[in-house]
């Protein structure tokens with residue numbers, strides 16, 4: 001009899017994930033790989049599509065979000081091979097040479113796709129573009145990129161004064177700006193830098209705290225002039241740039257690895273090695289937070305692959321203690337807060353997560369949804385305006401919980417279920433395919 005039952009059921013157009021823990025408990029073991037980094041995958045497709053010549057992408061995430069990016073850039077004239085093997089070929093159009101698409105560009109569920117693409121399209125003078133997305137994306141704030149793009153001379157229209165998709169763009173010649181972003185957001189930073197590629201002169205973005213720097217790294221590799229000033233969290237790109245197709249190697253996504261880091265930490269007797277994970281310092285806040293909680297995580301075989309630091313992560317079960325997470329670390333673990341909340345449920349003491357109001361405008365309101373859903377399992381989680389307070393150490397019992405159509409919530413709840421008594425049913429679990437299509441298969445594999 002298996003230790004753990006993980007069953008996927010189709011209901012209407014949705015999937016339920018049923019996780020049943022045996023009364024004797026279970027443990028996780030094995031060596032696994034996680035899919036390619038989502039942020040790097042989007043950027044590789046976009047820069048490849050904009051560059052002259054051929055780009056080969058090794059290890060691309062074959063999830064729904066990169067599929068949205070690929071579909072948009074095919075409509076814009078780039079040749080992108082089918083996303084069915086991890087080696088994807090892109091033939092770019094050359095900077096500033098995207099086609100006026102004959103249809104609406106659909107960014108699906110992906111904030112990175114719509115916001116970065118807006119920056120690239122805004123400077124295509126004389127061309128018209130319309131962009132939409134799914135229900136979640138159409139409710140997410142776009143003014144954070146529309147406002148600075150308008151300062152550069154962009155013409156953008158949309159609902160609510162241009163702050164909500166669907167959006168329409170009439171490409172214009174752009175002028176460079178120095179933008180002081182009120183939020184630490186890699187999507188805002190990248191959008192402006194990409195717009196700056198087509199503006200004559202220096203475009204600078206200064207942010208209040210450092211956000212992920214994959215755009216800066218990859219733009220440089222593709223031949224753009226990029227200057228970083230770490231003391232002021234500023235990046236400058238000089239336009240017009242020349243981008244040349246490149247081989248890109250995408251490391252495993254630390255945001256996906258985070259589910260296994262927490263799973264092995266909270267389930268007694270567990271030990272996992274997650275191979276080939278990207279450990280870019282702008283993304284490793286989750287490692288620091290878990291180590292602060294006392295987690296047993298070791299970075300092995302550290303190396304650099306195609307301009308990004310990579311390591312194998314070995315994690316063993318240990319008892320966790322509560323911690324406080326706030327300030328500059330937040331942008332460095334923003335996507336991992338739902339699974340960090342799960343870790344806190346099983347830690348001794350009260351964990352407080354603050355300065356994370358951005359979570360309210362992600363694929364779902366992750367503060368509200370995580371509090372509601374974890375409490376359904378018996379946890380003691382309180383919403384704060386900008387975070388969560390979690391009283392650890394209460395026993396969880398299986399119940400029906402819902403992903404709110406948010407990939408990271410679906411997977412976080414499945415990990416919480418590993419330590420809940422009986423059966424937990426996660427509805428709308430198919431959302432995981434946005435960033436981790438094989439999540440359920442890997443869950444079955446490590447629990448055997």
Ligand code: S3P
Nearest residue numbers: 039112184185186187188334335
């Ligand atoms: C991303 C940046 C972050 C992150 C998102 C991916 C990126 O968003 O939450 O999942 O690839 O640039 P913000 O820029 O809104 O913080």
